[in-house]
Amino acid sequence: MRERQLNSILSELNGSSADIQASAVISTDGLILTSLLPTTLDEDRVGAMAAAMLSLGERTSEEFGRGGLDQVLVKGVEGYILMASAGLNTLLTVVTKSTAKLGMIFFEVKIAADSIRKINIV
């Protein structure tokens, strides 16, 4: 039931922009909870990297006096990877094309992360 709800949130997120190519809900220890990833990506490695980035991002934000972490963005030559906390022990990762409008992606990811947070609370 919860998996179906998470899948529905990811479907809606991926459908919100043609620039969003993949998304996944991941536990903070790097395990995939549910995902809409292309088969070219290795789920185990993607989960581990995203969890590590968010964890290091939290420490970096504190160390630089920027308070609690909101999101981490990796800007690659061929697109973006965005990671956001989505409640206790849970994070959301989104992969986009390089043509993505960042403002819109930040916005859509925030909405999806809030929805995931609500499911986890229940």
Add this chain to the structure above:
Amino acid sequence: MRERQLNSILSELNGSSADIQASAVISTDGLILTSLLPTTLDEDRVGAMAAAMLSLGERTSEEFGRGGLDQVLVKGVEGYILMASAGLNTLLTVVTKSTAKLGMIFFEVKIAADSIRKINIV
């Protein structure tokens, strides 16, 4: 001489926007080369965290099929930290307020990173 050039680039960068509060040029092993940081920040820890973020960002970009790394952004509740490669074994870090206009910051950081890259090549 090179330190003076780097300092001049950082001064220009910090002066380009009232939202930029600090900047530093750091080696990829986490040592500060030159910085304009507030005294509230611990240089050693800031250098180590920024270098670790950029290194993990490079691996994440590859793992997610986004090609070479351009920049890493940490969005905290109280502002942004941006890290960009600035040539061989060198990175640039910028710390901004939460009111910063991200598009402008990306642009200014790119210009500064390119200038630092040129100094390193010489």
